[in-house]
Amino acid sequence: xxxxxxxxxxxxxxxxxxxxxxxxxxxxxxxxxxxxxxxxxxxxxxxxxxxxxxxxxxxxxxxxxxxxxxxxxxxxxxxxxxxxxxx
Numbered sequence: 001x002x003x004x005x006x007x008x009x010x011x012x013x014x015x016x017x018x019x020x021x022x023x024x025x026x027x028x029x030x031x032x033x034x035x036x037x038x039x040x041x042x043x044x045x046x047x048x049x050x051x052x053x054x055x056x057x058x059x060x061x062x063x064x065x066x067x068x069x070x071x072x073x074x075x076x077x078x079x080x081x082x083x084x085x086x087x
Contacts, residue, residue, distance in 0.1 A: 024065040024085070030058050039064070050079040058084065
C-alpha cells in the first residue's frame, strides 16, 4: 500500500513537461563567429543550438523576440524561434 504514493510522486516528477517561454529586447551585440547574442538587459544567449533560426540580417539595435522551452531549474532548454520585431 505504501508503494502507491511513492510511485505516484515519482511518476509526477518524471512526467514534468517542458514549458514554453519567451523574452524580448534590443540587441547590443551579435557575434556570428562565436554565436553569442547579448541583449540590452545584459543577458547573454548562446545561439549555437539555434543554428538556422537566427535571422540573416540580425544586427545591433534590432528588437528581437526569442521563444524557447524552459528547462525548469536548469534554465533555458531549446530555442524554438527568433524573430526581429518592430519596436
